[in-house]
Amino acid sequence: MKRCWAEIDLAALERNLGCIRAALPAHIHYVTVVKADAYGHGLQQTATRLMQSGAELYAVANVEEARQIREMGAGWPILILGALLPEEIPSLADYDLIATVSSPAEVEAIHTLGQQRNRRQPIHLKIDTGMGRLGIWWENAGPLIRLIQSMPYLNLAGVFTHFSSADTDPQYTREQRDRFVGVLRNLPDLDLTNLLIHADNSAGIETFEEDLPFNAVRVGLLQFGILPYPDSLLARVRIEPVFSFHARVGLVKTVPPGASISYGRTFQTDKATTLAILTAGYGDGIPVSLSNRGSVLIQGHHCPILGRVTMDQTIVDVSALNEVKVGEQATLIGNQNNSSITTSEFAEQAGTIPYEILTSITKRVTRIYKTSREL
Numbered sequence: 001m002k003r004c005w006a007e008i009d010l011a012a013l014e015r016n017l018g019c020i021r022a023a024l025p026a027h028i029h030y031v032t033v034v035k036a037d038a039y040g041h042g043l044q045q046t047a048t049r050l051m052q053s054g055a056e057l058y059a060v061a062n063v064e065e066a067r068q069i070r071e072m073g074a075g076w077p078i079l080i081l082g083a084l085l086p087e088e089i090p091s092l093a094d095y096d097l098i099a100t101v102s103s104p105a106e107v108e109a110i111h112t113l114g115q116q117r118n119r120r121q122p123i124h125l126k127i128d129t130g131m132g133r134l135g136i137w138w139e140n141a142g143p144l145i146r147l148i149q150s151m152p153y154l155n156l157a158g159v160f161t162h163f164s165s166a167d168t169d170p171q172y173t174r175e176q177r178d179r180f181v182g183v184l185r186n187l188p189d190l191d192l193t194n195l196l197i198h199a200d201n202s203a204g205i206e207t208f209e210e211d212l213p214f215n216a217v218r219v220g221l222l223q224f225g226i227l228p229y230p231d232s233l234l235a236r237v238r239i240e241p242v243f244s245f246h247a248r249v250g251l252v253k254t255v256p257p258g259a260s261i262s263y264g265r266t267f268q269t270d271k272a273t274t275l276a277i278l279t280a281g282y283g284d285g286i287p288v289s290l291s292n293r294g295s296v297l298i299q300g301h302h303c304p305i306l307g308r309v310t311m312d313q314t315i316v317d318v319s320a321l322n323e324v325k326v327g328e329q330a331t332l333i334g335n336q337n338n339s340s341i342t343t344s345e346f347a348e349q350a351g352t353i354p355y356e357i358l359t360s361i362t363k364r365v366t367r368i369y370k371t372s373r374e375l
């Protein structure tokens, strides 16, 4: 045991991927989203396992993340979701990557690269159906698709869009789907058979409909065992947590009533209180916003966080426990006995979203991988 560590259960990741695929029609392709170091789970350690578990295409944010995957294996298809800077364009050919394009300027720059290298450069066209981030605005998509079709050194391999509110607003998501499908329907000479057509992220899968032209999903959070929202239909899919986060008790002591706890004196004891000082703080990824909020599990009990979370240490109230020993395990996210704190609960207490929690666990935290496969 370390001072502070995260456990990543690769067998659970594999089972989750299997469950998600089983919940979708068999012809649906699986794009595994592994941006930001696979949502903090470690790209190196998860990427191979995801491919072995049935993922077909990696999606990453940028060229650097794509390069890390390419070094692990030639041939695996990699889609870059983010916009490319002009100087990054040659990497598409160097590392055999698929670019996301949103504008005529990007299309032309990538076509020029294809011409220079004498190869058909694969691209996915992104259509903005109401996210207001990347993508060509849906009402302007037709001419851009025709431009792409006229360019011999480009290979239009996919068309996609992204939902802004799939977790909160099914009606708006429906509207986004309809806009996207409308664009494709208005281009009768567009051959859909060899195109990857995708929209759904984890939350989108909730409203996935088989009769629409979609033939792929792009899944990030859900494969890591986190439901997009608590009453998710996906709860019926047996998704398991992949990630847990732990520290240890470094010191136990009892202070009298009226003692001030931590920087800024935001907490004063009103009775004799037994404190456990944990060996992790915001320098490990415990948000300062959990100061005087939330709890950690020790011996399966919820022990409240007292005072401000500090860089290397966090103070919790263990007065309710009989005896706590130095070195005992404290679980910030995960299960202990029959109690649990999920990543979503931890995020909610901290006033943020699970995505931010996972990508904010710092380098100091050792990742321990459970790799055993169920035979």
Ligand SMILES: *Cc1c(COP(=O)(O)O)cnc(C)c1O
Binding pocket: 033, 035, 081, 162, 200, 201, 202, 203, 218, 219, 220, 221, 222
């Ligand atoms: C991050 C991302 C996803 C994955 O979203 P999840 O909610 O984690 O499933 C899908 N598509 C795009 C464009 C993304 O940026």
